[in-house]
Every structure is written in structure tokens, then in C-alpha cells.
Amino acid sequence: MTLLPVLRSEWLKIRSLRPLLAALAGVFVATAGITVLVHAMVGKAEAGGPDFEPVGGSYYGLNFGHLAAVCFGVLAVAGEYTDNKAVRLSLMAVPRRGLFYAAKMLVVGAAALPVGLATGFGCFLGAQALLGEYGVGLGADGALRSAVGCGLYLTLLTLFSAGVAAVVRSQVGALCLLTPVVFLVSPVVGSIGAVRDVAAWLPDRAGQQILHPHPDGPLGAWSGMAVMALWTVLAVAAGWWTLHRRDA
Amino acid sequence: MTSIDIRGLTKRYGPVRALDDLTVTIEPGRVTGFLGPNGAGKTTTMRVVLGLDRPTSGTALVGGRPYATLPDPLRHVGALLDASAAHPARTARDHLLTLALTHRIPAARVDRLLEETGLASAARRRVRTFSLGMRQRLGLAAALLGDPPVVLLDEPTNGLDPEGIVHLRNLTRRLADEGRTVLISSHLMGEIARVADHLVVLGQGRLLADAPLDRFTASHASLEDAYFALTTPFADHAAPEGRRP
Structure with missing residues (x-):
């Protein structure tokens, strides 16, 4: 049994479920949509102020849109573990669990990357267009890096969530674990001065450094992305360990 | 032809022995009825054969190989374990x-x-x-x-309409006549009596009987009577892993 047929099977599993496609579309629509909406309403009014920074502000919608990436990663994996235990049939067809898991993660990542990149460039270009004379081009300092970085951030967040779902083996459980971290713990802890430097090492905080031309805090653009990649590797590895050890 | 060889199979879930040193061979060319009270270990046996559960000790081989090492398992073994999977x-x-x-x-x-x-x-x-x-x-x-040359069916008659039951009966007969290995678990004694050539009966994870259908029922009025005579001491419905009542 080789990788290619298993990849095709896993790809069909994503294509054939509407909630997964909706979550994937939601990443782009929510992130770019909210960014464009906010820039259309308040964009120029705040432009030119002392704290104005056109590049990082382009990704405002990510605060909401990245939850769709979490959902996509969770649903893609935990769908195997609903009451129906579809994973049993999956493992009957592909009993080499490493092959099954690798194919699933590759396909989930490969689906998230183009959507993430489209989201990154969509956000940036949309926001700059609405900023008019205050807008900058992709040639500006850190601009191209931020758009590509947004795509990498969303891809890693998806895979991180997929790995967590493989450990928890439940949609509800994985979402209950991830949503507060991404929506509450990280923003709240990140705004408290005393622990801000610790929060900077959380996966989403670390990965978002790349959105800014001049990141502040203990992590830089690429070192932050590397920290997030490490979190992702740990989550995916823990998911593999769980699948490998436990009865299906 | 492909047989299923189970040797010294034990599967513990915590303190519970779902399978206790089970040794049995499921032969090709016949329909083997797989009987036993709830929690006797029928489903666990199939799950271990399919590589879904890891045995505590012992081996389960399909055509001489563990399921997980088959290069294209669906061409060797077909299984209906859980209808809603x-x-x-x-x-x-x-x-x-x-x-x-x-x-x-x-x-x-x-x-x-x-x-x-x-x-x-x-x-x-x-x-x-x-x-x-x-x-x-x-x-x-x-x-x-x-x-596949080997077919495992775990309670396939559940929820089937009469037409579906007849279709299943004809299908299992044809598969066995083609020389395939057919293992079918069921709680419907009448159905097993009609379709099976051979019986394997489990109780509390142990082998209670491994015999041709006619020999098994020889000194009893029906398969049901023979079954109860054999399994009543082992029917512990409080046992974990117990399935639908």
C-alpha cells in the first residue's frame, strides 16, 4: 500500500463533507471580510495617527477568522471519532496507522495552505486598497512577509488543531480545549503586563508576530513562527502517539 | 484458500478478560456461525483479527499473516463490524x-x-x-x-427487512460455495441454523464449542436448545463489553 491512493481517499473525505468545505471557506470569508469591513468603516479615520501601522492592521479579521481554521482542523480529524467510529473502517482499509495519519495530516495541511495564503494576500491587498493614500504596496517593509506569514499561520493553526483533535478524539472536546485558548486565554493573558512575555510563547501569539513589520516582545517574526511550528509538531506527534497506542 | 488462525488469544480491558486464551481456526469453504451470549467476546475477536484492537497476548492471523501487514487488506478480508461506521x-x-x-x-x-x-x-x-x-x-x-476471500459479519441481520435477510442468506451461501471463509455472528438461532455449516461458540471469552452444525444439534430438538444447554452457565449479562440487550 502506497501513499498516493491513501492521499486521494483522504482528499475525498474532505471534499465530500459540506461542513469541512464551509469551515475552509469561512477562513477566507471571515478573515478577509472582517478586515475589509473594518477598513471600509474606520480605515482612513485612524490612518496617519501616531500608532498607525498599515501592514499589521490588515489582519484584524484574523482575530475572528482563525477560529474557522481551528474548526476545519478539528472537524477533519474528529469526524472519524463521532459516535459512528468511522475510523474503524478507515483503519480496516489502511491498517498501517502511520500511513493513514500521515496522509490525513498532509491533506489537511495541503487544503489549508492555499486558503491561508489567499486569505493573507486578500487581507493585505483589500486593506491597502481601502486605505487609499495611506496604503502601502507589497514592496513595503515586512509587507510580503506578513501576507505569506498569515498563510503559514493559518496552516500551522489548522494542523495544530488537527493534532489536538487526534489526541482528544472528540469534536466537542477538542473545540472546548482550543476555542478558549485562541479566543480568551491568549488575548487576555497577552494584555496583562506581568505575564505578557510568557503569553508570547503561546502558539497563536508566537505565530502572529510575523504579521508586523517590527514585532515587539521576546519573539521576532520568524522565531515566532518557529515556536508555533514547534507547538504544531508536538500536537501532531501527540496525535500520532495516541492513534498508535490506543485501540480503535 | 484463506483461513483465520487464532492462537492463545487473550484480550484484557482493565480487569476484564474479554478473551481468555482462545484458540480456534475458521476454515474456508463453509459458513461458520459465531455464537455466544452478550459479552462473550465475539466482536472483540473480530476486532483483534482486523487489527483494530491489540491483543494482550496470542495471535490472530489471516492467511498466515497479521491483518495489519497485508499489502491490500480489503482484497483479503471484508468485514461488517458496526453498521453505522x-x-x-x-x-x-x-x-x-x-x-x-x-x-x-x-x-x-x-x-x-x-x-x-x-x-x-x-x-x-x-x-x-x-x-x-x-x-x-x-x-x-x-x-x-x-x-475478499474472507468475510466477517458481526450481527448483519440487525434491522434487515425480510428481503434483506433472504439476500444475506443467499449471499453467505454463495460466498462459502465459492470457497471463501465466512464468519457470521448472530443472536438469531433460526437464522444461524439455516445458514451455517459449522459453529464456533464462545462464553466469557473462552471456546465452548467448535463443531459442525449437525453434530452440535444432534442430541437436541433445535439449535436453540443445544445453545442454551451449552451457554446458560456463561450468560453473565452484567459483564462489561456487553452489547445491545
Whole structure:
């Protein structure tokens, strides 16, 4: 049994479920949509102020849109573990669990990357267009890096969530674990001065450094992305360990 | 021809021994009825054979190899374990296609099996809209995808309509006559008496009987009587792993 047929099977599993496609579309629509909406309403009014920074502000919608990436990663994996235990049939067809898991993660990542990149460039270009004379081009300092970085951030967040779902083996459980971290713990802890430097090492905080031309805090653009990649590797590895050890 | 060889199989879930040193061979060319009270270990046996559960000790081989090492397992073994083992939001045809793709089984084969199992008109409906009987038919189609020489069916008659039961009866007969290995578990004694050539009976994870149907029932009025005479001391319905009452 080789990788290619298993990849095709896993790809069909994503294509054939509407909630997964909706979550994937939601990443782009929510992130770019909210960014464009906010820039259309308040964009120029705040432009030119002392704290104005056109590049990082382009990704405002990510605060909401990245939850769709979490959902996509969770649903893609935990769908195997609903009451129906579809994973049993999956493992009957592909009993080499490493092959099954690798194919699933590759396909989930490969689906998230183009959507993430489209989201990154969509956000940036949309926001700059609405900023008019205050807008900058992709040639500006850190601009191209931020758009590509947004795509990498969303891809890693998806895979991180997929790995967590493989450990928890439940949609509800994985979402209950991830949503507060991404929506509450990280923003709240990140705004408290005393622990801000610790929060900077959380996966989403670390990965978002790349959105800014001049990141502040203990992590830089690429070192932050590397920290997030490490979190992702740990989550995916823990998911593999769980699948490998436990009865299906 | 492919047999299933189970040697010294023990499976513990915590303190519970679901299987206790089980040794039995399921031979090809006949329908083997797999009987035993709830919690006797029938499903666990099938799950270990399929590599889903790891045995505590002992081995289960299909054609001399562990299931997980088969290069294209669906072409060796087909199994219906749990009728609802399909994502509820996926269509029946897509569900079968996800399995078929892993083995490069053509879509035409999927469509033919949907036809044969009477699901052709429901092929593009989502599985969540299916009745239990339709799910059983879908599970049967999945089991037959790879035209396997070994077929494991765990309570396949659950929820089937009379027509479906007759179809299943004819199917298992034909598969065995073609020289395949057919293991079918059921609590319906009348159905097993009609379809099985051979019986394997478990009680509390141990082998109680491994005999041809006629020899098993020889000194009793019916299969049901013979079954109760053998298993009553082992019918512990409080046992964990107990399935539907």
C-alpha cells in the first residue's frame, strides 16, 4: 500500500463533507471580510495617527477568522471519532496507522495552505486598497512577509488543531480545549503586563508576530513562527502517539 | 484458500478478560456461525483479527499473516463490524469511494455493489437519512468492495427487512460455495441454523464449542436448545463489553 491512493481517499473525505468545505471557506470569508469591513468603516479615520501601522492592521479579521481554521482542523480529524467510529473502517482499509495519519495530516495541511495564503494576500491587498493614500504596496517593509506569514499561520493553526483533535478524539472536546485558548486565554493573558512575555510563547501569539513589520516582545517574526511550528509538531506527534497506542 | 488462525488469544480491558486464551481456526469453504451470549467476546475477536484492537497476548492471523501487514487488506478480508461506521453527513456513494480509493478499486465496482445491495437509488443520499437496515446493506457493500476471500459479519441481520435477510442468506451461501471463509455472528438461532455449516461458540471469552452444525444439534430438538444447554452457565449479562440487550 502506497501513499498516493491513501492521499486521494483522504482528499475525498474532505471534499465530500459540506461542513469541512464551509469551515475552509469561512477562513477566507471571515478573515478577509472582517478586515475589509473594518477598513471600509474606520480605515482612513485612524490612518496617519501616531500608532498607525498599515501592514499589521490588515489582519484584524484574523482575530475572528482563525477560529474557522481551528474548526476545519478539528472537524477533519474528529469526524472519524463521532459516535459512528468511522475510523474503524478507515483503519480496516489502511491498517498501517502511520500511513493513514500521515496522509490525513498532509491533506489537511495541503487544503489549508492555499486558503491561508489567499486569505493573507486578500487581507493585505483589500486593506491597502481601502486605505487609499495611506496604503502601502507589497514592496513595503515586512509587507510580503506578513501576507505569506498569515498563510503559514493559518496552516500551522489548522494542523495544530488537527493534532489536538487526534489526541482528544472528540469534536466537542477538542473545540472546548482550543476555542478558549485562541479566543480568551491568549488575548487576555497577552494584555496583562506581568505575564505578557510568557503569553508570547503561546502558539497563536508566537505565530502572529510575523504579521508586523517590527514585532515587539521576546519573539521576532520568524522565531515566532518557529515556536508555533514547534507547538504544531508536538500536537501532531501527540496525535500520532495516541492513534498508535490506543485501540480503535 | 484463506483461513483465520487464532492462537492463545487473550484480550484484557482493565480487569476484564474479554478473551481468555482462545484458540480456534475458521476454515474456508463453509459458513461458520459465531455464537455466544452478550459479552462473550465475539466482536472483540473480530476486532483483534482486523487489527483494530491489540491483543494482550496470542495471535490472530489471516492467511498466515497479521491483518495489519497485508499489502491490500480489503482484497483479503471484508468485514461488517458496526453498521453505522460511516460519517453521517457523507453520501453512501462517497463513503464507499473513500474506501475504494485506498485500494484503487474502480468507481464502477462501487456502483455495482450499491446496485447489488439494493442501495442504487439511495446512493447519493447522506448516510444520516438511512434506516438501520439500509446501513447494514451499506456495510455489506463495504465488506464486499475488494472481492475478499474472507468475510466477517458481526450481527448483519440487525434491522434487515425480510428481503434483506433472504439476500444475506443467499449471499453467505454463495460466498462459502465459492470457497471463501465466512464468519457470521448472530443472536438469531433460526437464522444461524439455516445458514451455517459449522459453529464456533464462545462464553466469557473462552471456546465452548467448535463443531459442525449437525453434530452440535444432534442430541437436541433445535439449535436453540443445544445453545442454551451449552451457554446458560456463561450468560453473565452484567459483564462489561456487553452489547445491545
